[in-house]
Amino acid sequence: MVGNSKINEMKIKVSHEVPICLLNQGYSDYEYILPHLLDKYGEYDLYMREAWNKGRYIILDNSLHELGKPYEESRLLHWIRELSPNEFIVPDLWEDSKGTIELAKKWMNINLGDKTTKVAVVQARSFDEAAETYSTLKKIGYQKICFSYGANYYNYVSSHPNKDFGKALGRLQVISELYSMGIIKEDHRIHLLGCCLPQEFGWYKDLPIESLDTSNPIMAGIEGIKYKAGGLEGKPKVKIDEVIDKTFDRETLDIINYNVVKFREINNLD
Helix, strand or coil: CCCCCCCCCCCCEEECCCCHHHHHHCCCCCEEECHHHHHHCHHHHHHHHHHHHCCCCEEECCCHHHHCCCCCHHHHHHHHHHHCCCEEECCCCCCCHHHHHHHHHHHHCCCCCCCCEEEEEECCCCHHHHHHHHHHHHHHCCCEEEEECCCCCHHHHCCCCCHHHHHHHHHHHHHHHHHHCCCCCCCCEEEEECCCCHHHHHHCCCCCEEEEECCHHHHHHHCCCCCECCECCCCCCCCHHHHCCCCCCHHHHHHHHHHHHHHHHHCCCC
């Protein structure tokens, strides 16, 4: 098989996790794969194999957010061999800096082939711990690093009374402060994992954000929530695993389509 094309580093690339029935709708700039779904749903597996054959850029996650723990190592290695993803987000542990760093060290020594870039995640319980974790991951050798959307310490960094706003603002403040301190540099590569509020991504101008993934416009649409001019005031509750094999009526699909277009508009991503 031929290699996949590189993500254009001059523009933030977006991927939306969607139910199987929406995989062919062209909502995403690249494929963001949840490995546990590959093992559970044949249609999902088939679509991602076909995407690989077409040269789509692929980021393979480790499913921590969905499962509460990283997917089992043997299956991760299986899917890396099968799909040769352009990027693989190595296993991390929720809000556990020490454990995440240990896993990052372990996976840095696992040969995944020349085509796959290993990506690590900042897990922490405070700003200082996040700064130390980021610096350590860079020293280990990670070229690209993720920041998750839901870390509880974001609400200490930004004490907004709306917790979803606080987490969105908190992540922005953490990344901005790390940048102003010179810990994050202009040529670094950052991925944003998910979001509490869809309008957050428009706040990262002049920061080295390379890519992001979020199911927000789809999950909001499934709940019947249509984006307002400025986005949302709270995070949708439904999760991708709850709707991965569902189908939807025309009204719901229209809201999803509206939200996907509006998502790019409110974040100036076109």
